[in-house]
Amino acid sequence: MISIPRLSKIDFLVLISVVIIGLINLPFPFSGDQALFTTGALEMQQGKILYRDFWDLKQPGIYYFYFLAGNLFGFNEIGIHIFELIYMVFFSIILQLTLKTYFQHQIIASLVPLLTVGVYYISSSYRQLTQVEGLVGFPLFLCLWLTYQSFNHEGKQRFIQLLISGFMGGIVLIFKLIFLPILLAFWLTILLHSLLIKHQNLQKIFIEIFLPIFIGIIFPLLAVFSYFAEVNSLSIVYKTFFVYPGQVVANGKFNLSKLIFGTAWFLKSFVTLVLIATVAVNVSLRKGKNLLTLLLVAWFVLGLGIIFLQTRSLWSYHYLLLFVPTGILATKGLDILWQPLKQLNSPVIKILVSFLFLLPLLLNFQFKSVALVKNNFALTEDTRFKYQTVFRKDYTLLRSEVNFLSQPENLPGEIFVAGDPSIYYLSGRTQATSLNAWSLELFLSEQWPQLLQELNLSKPPYIFISDNYQTLIKKEFPKIIELIDKRYHLLSKSTDGIWYILN
Structure with missing residues (x-):
């Protein structure tokens, strides 16, 4: 059996x-x-x-x-x-x-x-x-x-x-x-x-x-x-x-x-x-x-x-x-x-050995647990956001970046972000192009013209270009910057990049 x-x-x-x-x-x-x-x-x-x-x-x-x-x-x-x-x-x-x-x-x-x-x-x-x-x-x-x-x-x-x-x-x-x-x-x-x-x-x-x-x-x-x-x-x-x-x-x-x-x-x-x-x-x-x-x-x-x-x-x-x-x-x-x-006779030695074994993990667990308790177990949207900013400092900045998109006077539609896709998630907007611009440094030469074509056809109402990718795009495929300059005007600047709005 x-x-x-x-x-x-x-x-x-x-x-x-x-x-x-x-x-x-x-x-x-x-x-x-x-x-x-x-x-x-x-x-x-x-x-x-x-x-x-x-x-x-x-x-x-x-x-x-x-x-x-x-x-x-x-x-x-x-x-x-x-x-x-x-x-x-x-x-x-x-x-x-x-x-x-x-x-x-x-x-x-x-x-x-x-x-x-x-x-x-x-x-x-x-x-x-x-x-x-x-x-x-x-x-x-x-x-x-x-x-x-x-x-x-x-x-x-x-x-x-x-x-x-x-x-x-x-x-x-x-x-x-x-x-x-x-x-x-x-x-x-x-x-x-x-x-x-x-x-x-x-x-x-x-x-x-x-x-x-x-x-x-x-x-x-x-x-x-x-x-x-x-x-x-x-x-x-x-x-x-x-x-x-x-x-x-x-x-x-x-x-x-x-x-x-x-x-x-x-x-x-x-x-x-x-x-x-x-x-x-x-x-x-x-x-x-x-x-x-x-x-x-x-x-x-x-x-x-x-x-x-x-x-x-x-x-x-x-x-x-x-x-x-x-x-x-x-x-x-x-x-x-x-x-x-x-077989160790001394309980002190047993405790010490166990403590040394668990120390790196205990410290990390303690940090997470204390942060959760301090923020009332992140049960509400406000306390959850405070808890999240403990671990990701730029969450406050990212939220402020997308606040304007939820205003009643904003333009509707999918947007384009050359930078952190967290902007899509936090804004509730999806991507206007098939190609994502999260890792532009990995783009192959044939993908740059495709991205230009997709931006030209989709005409996203808002475009965000991070400062790092401004330089990269100008170096690898400046025609994208030319398209943005032609069809968009500057909406706002932040510590991380530039927002453009469709003319």
Whole structure:
């Protein structure tokens, strides 16, 4: 009889802790990225087609996530973050149910969600929450775990496990194609194990391993491409997925300052977890050669390589690709150290060790909690705004930038912003062009004339150009400035840029 794992009382206590930690993050402000995703998802809800009517370099997974979240709970910070919390709590339950046999001490096994999802919420600020790299940890883990489970089975059971593993891999690729090497590493281990260790014949390997993975991975991808074929957008989708990224990387330079900043952010939040995870890796691979540990290490190492490959960005949130393997391996390290810690005679030493381990996380959690309490738990619109400005100082400036758009005498219609997409979100206006101008520095030469043509045809009543992009546009494609000078006049100047109004 198959033993079905169940949640213990400690498991439920940990889950309640994760929910409380997550709730503190519900009123968090959007960064420009999340504002862009929300704007794009809202336009999709209004009938526009992604890439054709609203273009972004990212794969569609993140927009599907925001589209679903917005339709269920609202296209705002609370709505998006509620959906993310539900998603993360479900992930936490899956972690507890699937990893019980990975640990010797069940009290430690219960802590996995706290050292993965809990740490994700404690360490993340507005720039990191609800980003691709954080959300993709769930399907990536399921892909890894199902692959790991297939080592111990054959026939129909292995086929089904690898079919679902492939399906989860397809979901991962819908979020970001560059994560493919991590998936291939998972599947290569089962392939090599069957070929070199079990000496299975090629026909059996093809039927039980290659075929289900292929069917699984192709199904979600085929669904996405079929949809874009139906709306006659395959050409722009192909260019966005396979042509533009290579050109962007080829035209860019390695950004050392972002690499240093991102690495510093990751170490600040995860350094103790990384150190304890090192213990787990050393013991598990040196003594027992634990396969699950090996797969988690492969995820971490290849994930780190993928982060460094993204030379034009290297944002801190990219390091969230590592929070799941880091947290699981750190929990394994605690599992290994649990017996020696129990044998310590002095309770003072135990408390000191625990405090040093938790210190970076406790400080961040305390800061968020105190800010929430000081602002009456951000329950009203005014207190929520005050809470948000604690973490994003420019929210006050951005709100003042868009106040005039809500006045009764303003011109109606979609606007154009060359700068932070938070202006779209805070103003309640959508984008007048298909091309977004959030990352003009990544524009290819062919996109500048397209942007000029779209501005010429759409005639947005208001245009905002940030000071940084004024210089960039004049350098890369001054015809856009010429169009603005011809059809618009200056409405106002701010510390961040210039508003223009249609003549």
